[in-house]
Amino acid sequence: MAEEDPSLVSRHSFLESTLRGFTRAVSKALLSEHAATQSGLLQQLDPRVRVIGILALVISVIVCRRLEAIAALLLIAIAIAVASRVSLSSLAKRVWLVILGFSGMIALPALFLTPGEPLFTAPILHLSASVQGMRTAVLLVLRVETAATLTTVLVLSTAWTHILKALRSLHLPAEVVTMLAMTHRYVFLLIETANQMFESRQSRTVGILSGSEQRKMTARTAGVLLSKSIELSHEVYLAMLSRGFRGEVRLLTDFHLRSRDYVGLTAFIFTSFLAVWIGR
Amino acid sequence: MASTFEVQNISFSYEAIPALCGLTLHIGEGERVALLGANGSGKSTLLRILDALYFPSAGSVTFKGDTLTEKRLQEEEFSLKFRRRVALVFQNPDVQLFNPTVFDEVAYGPLQMQWSKQDVMRRVEETLQFMSLAHLRDRPPYRLSGGEKKRVALASVLVLDPEVLLLDEPTATLDPKSQSQVVDLMQQWKGTAKSVITATHQLEIVEDIADRVYVLEAGTVIAEGTPSEVLSNTELLLRANLIHAHRHSHDGVVHSHPHLHGHARHEHEH
Numbered sequence: 001m002a003e004e005d006p007s008l009v010s011r012h013s014f015l016e017s018t019l020r021g022f023t024r025a026v027s028k029a030l031l032s033e034h035a036a037t038q039s040g041l042l043q044q045l046d047p048r049v050r051v052i053g054i055l056a057l058v059i060s061v062i063v064c065r066r067l068e069a070i071a072a073l074l075l076i077a078i079a080i081a082v083a084s085r086v087s088l089s090s091l092a093k094r095v096w097l098v099i100l101g102f103s104g105m106i107a108l109p110a111l112f113l114t115p116g117e118p119l120f121t122a123p124i125l126h127l128s129a130s131v132q133g134m135r136t137a138v139l140l141v142l143r144v145e146t147a148a149t150l151t152t153v154l155v156l157s158t159a160w161t162h163i164l165k166a167l168r169s170l171h172l173p174a175e176v177v178t179m180l181a182m183t184h185r186y187v188f189l190l191i192e193t194a195n196q197m198f199e200s201r202q203s204r205t206v207g208i209l210s211g212s213e214q215r216k217m218t219a220r221t222a223g224v225l226l227s228k229s230i231e232l233s234h235e236v237y238l239a240m241l242s243r244g245f246r247g248e249v250r251l252l253t254d255f256h257l258r259s260r261d262y263v264g265l266t267a268f269i270f271t272s273f274l275a276v277w278i279g280r
Numbered sequence: 281m282a283s284t285f286e287v288q289n290i291s292f293s294y295e296a297i298p299a300l301c302g303l304t305l306h307i308g309e310g311e312r313v314a315l316l317g318a319n320g321s322g323k324s325t326l327l328r329i330l331d332a333l334y335f336p337s338a339g340s341v342t343f344k345g346d347t348l349t350e351k352r353l354q355e356e357e358f359s360l361k362f363r364r365r366v367a368l369v370f371q372n373p374d375v376q377l378f379n380p381t382v383f384d385e386v387a388y389g390p391l392q393m394q395w396s397k398q399d400v401m402r403r404v405e406e407t408l409q410f411m412s413l414a415h416l417r418d419r420p421p422y423r424l425s426g427g428e429k430k431r432v433a434l435a436s437v438l439v440l441d442p443e444v445l446l447l448d449e450p451t452a453t454l455d456p457k458s459q460s461q462v463v464d465l466m467q468q469w470k471g472t473a474k475s476v477i478t479a480t481h482q483l484e485i486v487e488d489i490a491d492r493v494y495v496l497e498a499g500t501v502i503a504e505g506t507p508s509e510v511l512s513n514t515e516l517l518l519r520a521n522l523i524h525a526h527r528h529s530h531d532g533v534v535h536s537h538p539h540l541h542g543h544a545r546h547e548h549e550h
Contacts, residue, residue: 161384235372235375238370239370241333242370243392243437243440244364244393245392248392252384252400
């Protein structure tokens with residue numbers, strides 16, 4: 001056991017609090033159906049229209065090559081979020097900042113490796129960034145941000161069971177829908193189990209662990225957590241089978257297409273085509 | 281008595297670890313049977329086999345004359361009919377509650393049975409009232425207390441009005457009040473056509489919930505009898521690890537005697 005050192009204390013609490021914060025955030029994100037019950041733009045459309053419409057916009061984001069077109073699609077995604085009463089601060093915390101960190105790291109090399117007109121030279125490393133490199137990096141980050149924003153808005157504004165039923169009614173194979181349903185429940189169980197394991201570990205830990213001890217402990221915990229979760233998800237599947245589940249998603253809610261759904265679908269498809277045409 | 285389940289010489293293993301070894305038993309129509317055994321004796325595995333979630337590697341299980349095989353359960357008509365008639369309440373209610381609200385949870389089974397929407401709504405409302413869960417209908421199941429979760433898990437299978445109820449440790453981890461509520465409910469089924477098979481190691485509830493008892497040890501039946509016959513056989517209970525020798529002293533005299541957990545007090549002579 002390491003001696004008590006303020007730096008170790010902060011490292012210990014940082015690791016614990018990061019993991020706890022992550023599990024809290026994912027749990028909240030997965031289980032929050034608050035926005036789905038609000039009366040917003042997406043909520044007024046048939047779930048099948050929402051799924052097709054958002055999918056069309058995501059495809060157009062992937063196909064677009066012009067920065068301006070993708071930026072316009074991001075603005076449209078934000079407008080849909082606001083009109084669907086999805087909190088922008090929640091989007092910023094859950095999507096924008098996280099994506100910026102991850103895709104930013106992936107995009108960084110492009111800034112220096114793409115040949116072209118010099119933009120600036122990085123101090124110490126003496127690597128020069130190009131205008132074309134900057135454009136490539138921004139394009140990548142913006143593309144990921146926009147696609148993630150669109151899918152998050154869909155998930156937050158639609159009950160998970162409705163998304164599954166919509167996917168099934170769009171002829172996605174029953175096996176794939178079952179896998180998605182199980183994944184949703186599996187992740188929830190994983191989070192629950194992780195929280196219980198952290199609490200249990202904390203109650204049995206005396207003093208402060210050193211960095212290497214913490215890493216070993218975290219690796220062991222991750223392994224045990226995985227085995228436990230696989231077992232639990234198997235149990236959930238058995239419980240579903242026991243009550244008659246045969247791969248079909250059956251709900252009390254029936255989906256009906258109304259005139260506003262046709263208007264919505266047309267708007268989604270038109271916007272997607274327009275974006276692809278402008279951004280080609 | 282007409283047969284509900286005929287279990288003939290079944291064996292089952294989890295990879296290389298045997299769980300059931302040549303187990304044979306019979307459950308009659310409308311019978312209330314307790315499967316008594318310590319942890320790891322094979323009770324939960326047997327319930328899963330009776331619910332056709334697992335299939336034995338050897339031996340056979342028949343339900344009302346139909347042999348339960350994996351192939352048979354793949355037939356939609358047979359599978360729906362069987363799932364409608366036989367229901368299992370899992371030991372851990374968390375694995376059984378996977379819907380967004382209590383109402384959706386209770387409606388899940390009837391929807392899988394492809395009942396009409398009106399019938400589903402009516403039956404769910406009736407079941408929620410019967411189980412005193414109506415006030416929780418819009419609550420997410422994962423936010424309920426342990427006792428409430430257990431009641432929702434029970435409601436989610438009772439809504440189908442099954443002929444056979446398989447209960448895996450129904451009172452384990454419950455507080456005394458919730459435990460007595462579950463036992464009271466199980467007592468209501470006495471004399472009805474419902475067969476109730478309960479796996480438990482809580483000896484104190486056996487006389488209330490069963491008319492016949494099978495004692496399991498290491499994946500096989502080691503005894504069968506009425507609750508009073510089984511509970512009065514100390515040697516059998518010790519062998520099945522359902523009671524243990526309790527060592528203590530009175531006025532400096534150390535002695536030991538069989539000890540049954542679950543009773544608040546016990547008396548014995550010296």
